[in-house]
Amino acid sequence: MSTGTHLVSVVIPAFNAGATIDETLRSVRSQSHERLEIIVVDDGSTDDTLAVAERHADQDPRIKIMRQGNAGVAAARNVGWQAARAEFIAFIDADDLWAPSKIERQLQVMIDGGERTGLVYSWYAWIDAKSRVNVKSDPVYHAGEVLDYLFEGNFIGNGSSAMVRREALVAANGFESGLRASGAQGCEDLLFYCRVAEAYHFAVVPEYEIGYRYLPNNMSSDMTRMFRSWMLVADEMAARHPDRVALLDRGISNYARWLLRRALIGGRLGYFASVLALLGRRNPLLAVKVVALGLPRDIASAAWWMSRGLRHRELRRPPPSFLIGDPNQSRC
Template sequence: MTGVAAPLITVVIPAYNAEKTLAETLQSVSSQSYDKLEILVVDDGSRDRTFDLARDYSLTDHRVRVLRQENGGVARARNHGIEDARGLYIAPVDADDLWHPRKIELQLEALGKFPDGRGVAYNWYAAIDENGIIFGHSRPVLHQGTIFEPLLRENFIGNGSTPLMPRADILRCGGYDASLRDNGAEGCEDLKLYLSLAETLPFVLVPDFLTGYRFTKGNMSSNAYRMLKSHALVMAPIITRYPQFTRDIQTAEFNTARWYFKKAFLGNDFAQVKQLAPMMVRKYSSRLVVHGVQQGWRQAKRVLRTAKRALGKSSARPKIRLGSAPLPQPGTAFSDRFAATPARETISLTSSRMVDNE
């Protein structure tokens, strides 16, 4: 694959005030079935016990090294780790997210399909809460190979804790863009890097839910207005370079704004709703009308299908099914997915528990 039978992989964990979750994240990394790892915890100027916890953990797993920097944001922390890394590949994971024990093994195996293993591997994710309990999952897309255009339309990778990426290519792309934070638009650094990599590298999918992506009120992705500003700044130069994708990017921006509004509304986060509503009316009034009509039509078709089934005249098309990865079960712990061998359930694209990507 790479000329190296078992390449060293560097795991980069940016950590800021992460004392509540860091140990669990480190445990999920240390427990990987592929053990040729360098694990770098980058303490981003934490004011709690993050550094002490990471240092103590390094005494029990000598693959762990702890780096420190003044608080500069997640992009600078990741870049710090990447610059210090010795591994051929970089696997970032945020200090509150979790991995399935075979994540790295399966991703590295998937990269073997590419000459010299030069590509990016990703997988689907399970959405987990503060206690590691599953409440949804990402849409199980099947994008592989050249994925630049689909990634413009939807960030289907969906988080910063999933990909396995060649270190040399990350450096060639300039790493994560720390200037977004400097402009008050922290949040889409990972998407910007994925798009830069996708312009020249193929991507490969490991079709399983191998990342436990934690959603909490305090994490970065909860700040809708800042995330939308970040998305706009990331897409602006791409529109300049690829004007033919302008319409797709504008649709992606609308869908992103709609997703955050729905998330805030259902979560009773009325401060975010109050901030987002006037912006959406001002910027997307015509799209909102079209979307409302489309949603009404879809609802009418669902009612019609339900009525036909009740009358014994079902015309429902068979569900599209994917592989045999176990479907994340809401209400169960992410760790339960690998603590025992669960009954395997076929994945359906029509699941009502999917979490739209940001």
């Protein structure tokens, strides 16, 4: 079935994204699937985010701008999708990028999967401030019933990858703004994916179509807050799925080890200590296992990566840029 006639709504939550939203909007406007409704939700920005979005709206009638006081990414996404007109809705943060075929390929997979398919994701590449690719995510092929996989780790990896069926959004009650209210903003994506996976199948487009930008001031750089957020997600899931507590504990252990390794590689010893302390207070036995079994391997791995980076820093070629399309060649 042709996908060209289907409207897709794109929701872009934006808070003080003046440095990046221009490129984000260019990547969205240049999608090969042109029948888009593009909703920018300005979340109380105090920089030129709104002005940049308005310049794009002057050039492209598909863009609609909404404004709200600062309420966080979950609330901004909810405002956007609730105002959207399409049956299929895709989300992208205002510092991330899409390859030109992202929407077209995901839409085709969504339609081919039928009504039971509630979410389609693609693979992602980590990009830096200059949109250069640092590393690519591991290939993941989880599809169908994926809740158990999500309990062990967020294999989708970010909030800019998914296209979602509207009825799945409604069933999941959108994104949870309560994490921010609890001082644990960060894992709204994971909680949303889990809620959708409780009732719907997932599907994957096995291509690197998302440029996920990681910068020192990103929300995900606060490792303590991210770990608190992950634990709150695990608590909600454990309440509804008590038979899967072992899987959720494995996910907590996996995430703690990942954060601890990142802290070591980045020399962020304060975060290392705080994450380990949080894990110890929650589950002392799990903390002992992480320290005794996982941490030695992680320290060795971190040391290897750091030494490798120092040895090869001057020999490496400049990393390639994440490729986006040209909106001047689109319908607008």
